[in-house]
Amino acid sequence: MKTIATISFLLFYLSSILGQQPHVSLKITRLTGEFYVFTTYNSYQGSMIPANGMYVVTDNGVVMFDTPWDTTQFQPLLDSIKNRHDKNVILCIATHFHEDRTGGLKYYTQKGIKTYTTTKTDELSKKRGMKRAEFLIAKDTVFTVGQYSFQTYFPGPGHAPDNIIIWFEKEKILYGGCLIKSANDSDLGNLSDANVKQYATTIRNVQAKCKSPRYIIPGHGNWTNTNSLDHTLQMAQQVNK
Numbered sequence: 558m559k560t561i562a563t564i565s566f567l568l569f570y571l572s573s574i575l576g577q578q579p580h581v582s583l584k585i586t587r588l589t590g591e592f593y594v595f596t597t598y599n600s601y602q603g604s605m606i607p608a609n610g611m612y613v614v615t616d617n618g619v620v621m622f623d624t625p626w627d628t629t630q631f632q633p634l635l636d637s638i639k640n641r642h643d644k645n646v647i648l649c650i651a652t653h654f655h656e657d658r659t660g661g662l663k664y665y666t667q668k669g670i671k672t673y674t675t676t677k678t679d680e681l682s683k684k685r686g687m688k689r690a691e692f693l694i695a696k697d698t699v700f701t702v703g704q705y706s707f708q709t710y711f712p713g714p715g716h717a718p719d720n721i722i723i724w725f726e727k728e729k730i731l732y733g734g735c736l737i738k739s740a741n742d743s744d745l746g747n748l749s750d751a752n753v754k755q756y757a758t759t760i761r762n763v764q765a766k767c768k769s770p771r772y773i774i775p776g777h778g779n780w781t782n783t784n785s786l787d788h789t790l791q792m793a794q795q796v797n798k
């Protein structure tokens with residue numbers, strides 16, 4: 558009892574000095590049907606920033622899109638998935654070379670998960686010392702796993718030279734990664750590897766490819782508002798002026 562009281566006090570004390578509730582390290586939210594968004598946190602320019610990934614539970618196993626940004630959550634995510642769905646992750650695709658997408662590739666490869674990136678992502682990962690996937694795709698590819706099919710699509714450079722999106726055409730789910738900003742974002746975020754000149758054209762390519770998406774998952778922040786794609790386009794047009 559005394560220990561619990563002490564811990565509670567410490568947590569209360571910590572949250573009051575930080576001015577916020579202590580956040581969870583891994584958040585899993587059901588998107589729709591067998592689709593789930595997972596969120597982990599990492600510090601960027603002095604504040605804790607959430608990063609979204611997604612997974613879908615198929616009859617043949619779980620397919621994961623991007624890895625946790627928080628390196629302490631690679632295994633907890635696998636454990637949570639196993640506990641919740643009694644299934645293993647069998648495939649993982651990272652959507653560009655940055656650490657919030659590729660961080661867990663090596664770990665997951667060692668766990669026997671088939672990891673994928675594009676060859677372009679692999680070249681950049683190699684050059685920049687990021688974790689690399691076991692398998693490479695040279696061009697846009699359709700994957701079918703269990704009852705689900707999705708395609709990878711490279712719409713052009715934007716957030717990064719190699720950013721791809723994932724499109725579930727039948728379910729109308731667009732997994733945008735960091736190319737797409739949330740509807741709440743006030744700017745395009747980290748532009749250190751961005752192509753600001755091409756960004757708007759790239760977003761228009763996504764809009765042409767992915768008609769009437771029902772769900773859009775941005776790399777960071779809120780995914781409940783599908784205005785995120787139009788909003789990203791507007792910001793991309795603005796940044797060029």
Ligand SMILES: [Zn+2]
Pocket residue numbers: 608655657735776777
């Ligand atoms: Zn990102």
